[in-house]
Amino acid sequence: PNADEWQYYISGRARMTVFGSHGRVRTDEFNAGDVGYVPQGYGHYIENIGNEDVELLIALNNGSYESISLADWIGANPHLLLATNFEVPENTFKDFQTRNRFLVG
Structure with a gap:
């Protein structure tokens, strides 16, 4: 909850839902090569929607990880x-x- 999050999708197909206060929600689908973003303070979850494992690289803009x-x-x-x-x-x-x-x- 203390950083923005970027995700680089390496393989697979995924659906990510990002949610915030006051009913704010957005769902997008990602494939290999796509980049996802979650603003600081927003909740999110990622679903595998394909037939292979989803691999992704996650980067945060704060060196102290919190969840x-x-x-x-x-x-x-x-x-x-x-x-x-x-x-x-x-x-x-x-x-x-x-x-x-x-x-x-």
Whole structure:
């Protein structure tokens, strides 16, 4: 959440949705050679819409990486709170990851 993000799509086909406050949302599709952009402070997710793996290179304009992920949010909340709000059994969340995995290659 502390940087703009650029993505260079190396292979595959992807769909990225970028969302902000007040209902702002945009969805675009990307192929190898395309460049995607996410402004600082906007949420986003990327879907593979092709038959091969999507490979992309991500660049940020801040040397200190920060993220707010769904995994972090779920891991930070008590299972009873999640179960009550999502109307599912509490043990639904027992095997959820509570740490984010970030790969650098």
